[in-house]
Amino acid sequence: MEQALVRSDLSSIKIRNKPIPNHLMCSGCSELLINSYQTPHGCRLCQRCFSTELLQSSDRVCPCIHSLDSCRDRARLVEHFVSQAVCFPDTATRKDVLELEVRCPNEESGCEKQLTLKQLDSHLTNECQFEIVTCDRCSERVRQFELNGCHTDLRSPHCCSEFRAPCPHCSDSSSRLYRSEFEEHLMTCPERPSDCKYRQSIGCQTNVAMSQLDEHYCSGTDGHLELTVQRFQQELQRKDSELKEINNLLMKLKTRDKQRAIEVGQLKEKVLKLTERLSTFEKSPLLKTLLNQGRRLSNGDLTEQPVEEDNQSQQDAAVKELNRMGRRRSVVF
Numbered sequence: 001m002e003q004a005l006v007r008s009d010l011s012s013i014k015i016r017n018k019p020i021p022n023h024l025m026c027s028g029c030s031e032l033l034i035n036s037y038q039t040p041h042g043c044r045l046c047q048r049c050f051s052t053e054l055l056q057s058s059d060r061v062c063p064c065i066h067s068l069d070s071c072r073d074r075a076r077l078v079e080h081f082v083s084q085a086v087c088f089p090d091t092a093t094r095k096d097v098l099e100l101e102v103r104c105p106n107e108e109s110g111c112e113k114q115l116t117l118k119q120l121d122s123h124l125t126n127e128c129q130f131e132i133v134t135c136d137r138c139s140e141r142v143r144q145f146e147l148n149g150c151h152t153d154l155r156s157p158h159c160c161s162e163f164r165a166p167c168p169h170c171s172d173s174s175s176r177l178y179r180s181e182f183e184e185h186l187m188t189c190p191e192r193p194s195d196c197k198y199r200q201s202i203g204c205q206t207n208v209a210m211s212q213l214d215e216h217y218c219s220g221t222d223g224h225l226e227l228t229v230q231r232f233q234q235e236l237q238r239k240d241s242e243l244k245e246i247n248n249l250l251m252k253l254k255t256r257d258k259q260r261a262i263e264v265g266q267l268k269e270k271v272l273k274l275t276e277r278l279s280t281f282e283k284s285p286l287l288k289t290l291l292n293q294g295r296r297l298s299n300g301d302l303t304e305q306p307v308e309e310d311n312q313s314q315q316d317a318a319v320k321e322l323n324r325m326g327r328r329r330s331v332v333f
């Protein structure tokens with residue numbers, strides 16, 4: 001059947017930039033009419049509805065019945081009993097559907113291909129690197145690009161456990177190794193990729209076959225020397241800038257010290273002025289008078305009060321008390 005898509009499980013197909021046109025929509029499930037079939041009563045069914053809703057020979061109700069109110073009446077209901085045998089491939093609709101521009105169903109996995117539905121089968125089978133396929137060896141489900149890449153690369157941690165190949169490093173190795181064997185072989189492989197021993201110390205990035213390392217050490221003396229000098233200069237520069245930083249810090253501290261000294265000087269001046277003002281105040285006649293009055297008062301209180309009070313009548317005591325208060329008031333005011 002020339003117009004049929006091999007893969008009919010394309011429910012996730014997205015038509016480019018637009019919704020499914022009405023005449024290309026399945027009467028049963030409202031999805032795109034993939035591999036359309038027509039019923040005698042004029043319905044169009046997609047491959048999936050055709051094969052899951054209808055039986056080969058005995059009649060079933062056409063799935064369009066779920067969506068059509070008009071089919072409630074008995075007479076019309078009868079004509080919706082159909083079997084696969086009485087339906088026929090809807091060539092005209094299939095042609096239209098195959099011309100639709102769609103996105104590859106593996107779009108979310110990374111395939112950016114846009115194509116007509118007609119090209120899709122061939123794209124997914126022969127071209128799409130993001131199609132999920134089954135590995136013949138281990139039956140794992142992997143993407144096509146992995147099957148061609150890391151799944152069949154002994155050096156990859158994703159390598160197929162059932163895959164065998166010669167060591168990719170030593171050309172004369174004739175034995176085909178599983179990944180586990182390869183890992184063991186790598187310990188002693190004469191051609192395994194090896195870092196220069198000066199990688200850490202001076203940063204030589206050379207990575208060559210094990211057998212070529214000695215040659216690298218011989219011919220690389222000049223390069224290693226150059227790297228060493230560079231390292232040395234870098235180290236010197238680093239130390240230099242560190243020194244500069246420390247110097248800056250010292251300068252800042254010194255400046256701060258100077259400011260402190262100025263502030264202390266200003267404070268001393270203030271104290272001096274205050275002391276002067278205090279001594280002029282102490283010499284003032286007003287203060288002398290006040291001090292004398294105060295002294296006299298406290299003497300009077302000490303001598304008069306406790307001695308007399310017991311022997312005198314209450315009236316006398318009250319008078320004296322009044323007098324004292326009067327004197328005090330004159331001091332206060």
Ligand SMILES: [Zn+2]
Pocket residue numbers: 026027028029030031045046047048049050
């Ligand atoms: Zn359908």
Ligand SMILES: [Zn+2]
Pocket residue numbers: 027039041043062063064065080
């Ligand atoms: Zn129908």
Ligand SMILES: [Zn+2]
Pocket residue numbers: 064065068071080
């Ligand atoms: Zn109907």
Ligand SMILES: [Zn+2]
Pocket residue numbers: 104105106107111112113123124128129130131
């Ligand atoms: Zn694709």
Ligand SMILES: [Zn+2]
Pocket residue numbers: 146150151156158
């Ligand atoms: Zn991988």
Ligand SMILES: [Zn+2]
Pocket residue numbers: 135136137138139140151160161162163
């Ligand atoms: Zn595999």
Ligand SMILES: [Zn+2]
Pocket residue numbers: 167168169170173185189190191192
């Ligand atoms: Zn090897």
Ligand SMILES: [Zn+2]
Pocket residue numbers: 196197198204205206216220224
């Ligand atoms: Zn080196």
